[in-house]
Amino acid sequence: MNNILIVEDDNDINMLLTDLLKGEYNITNAFSGTEAMLIFANSGEKFDLILLDLMLPGKNGEEVIEEIRKTSSVPIIVLTAKGDTQTLVSVLEIGADDYISKPFDTREVKARVKSHLRKLQTSANTDTNDILQFENIKIDLMSRDVLADNKPITLTQKEFDLLVLFINEPKRVFTKEILYTMVWGDAYYGDDNTINVHISRLRSKLKDYTQKDIIETVWGVGFRLNTKK
Structure with a gap:
């Protein structure tokens, strides 16, 4: 319980x-x-x-x-x-x-x-061998540890879930409705503040390690992983 x-x-x-x-x-x-x-x-x-x-x-x-x-x-x-x-x-x-x-x-x-x-x-039910890697970022899905150049980054639950979502599908553009449904597990009622703030904080936390905004905005559509070098 x-x-x-x-x-x-x-x-x-x-x-x-x-x-x-x-x-x-x-x-x-x-x-x-x-x-x-x-x-x-x-x-x-x-x-x-x-x-x-x-x-x-x-x-x-x-x-x-x-x-x-x-x-x-x-x-x-x-x-x-x-x-x-x-x-x-x-x-x-x-x-x-x-x-x-x-x-x-x-x-x-x-x-x-x-x-x-x-x-x-x-x-908690994720396979213990599941490791995601994107550039210098490594994610352990079991322990929920995030490392950049082997240095730990502290993310909230939602920031972690958002990052995993983007890295799992690097070419996909996620609308705010899809992000809210998949990460918050709830119907989307146009709550832009919640999503925008979480994306902004995730970008800020990762920028020092990646030297770029890890999530890019696709204007009028949504967000996707920034795969540009």
Whole structure:
């Protein structure tokens, strides 16, 4: 059974999420950002997913994301009442994998959680000998390690999945709809911010090692692997 950490200071919402998910997952609760980081640092459990509110006492949600991303690529779904585009783009840029706006539909929460955990399960079942190579980048599909010139690169779950997708089909142009369906495992409703930010962060992380944008934009269509020397 997968382990989920719920970080939400509103007791009613925290308990609502717990009741919603506890039948299928092991749930651990935190009610502040500081408490969440203590649990994350000291727990012997390996969390498979984190549901994280942004407006928290102690450390805020953004600080929690930044700290976790120093050591872990665990999927983080942000729950936020901040609906402005800049806030949503910002949390994706610092390492969140997804976001759900408050007030939320409980069916959407369950669907998003299942989607992210399904991706983890698929990765865990990958053949241990599966290694992808593109130029100086090497990807171990089993361990989910990414190396460039034998130096490790830390990617989030979605960044990793996007890179694998592009390298597996280097000549294919992926539309945003296809990327969202294949990587997020959900129907696409024109959520350009999520895809654009993840592509931008993936490019930025790899550029120092490849000296080019590893993913190129095909204007009006989508994205593909940049195979030009």
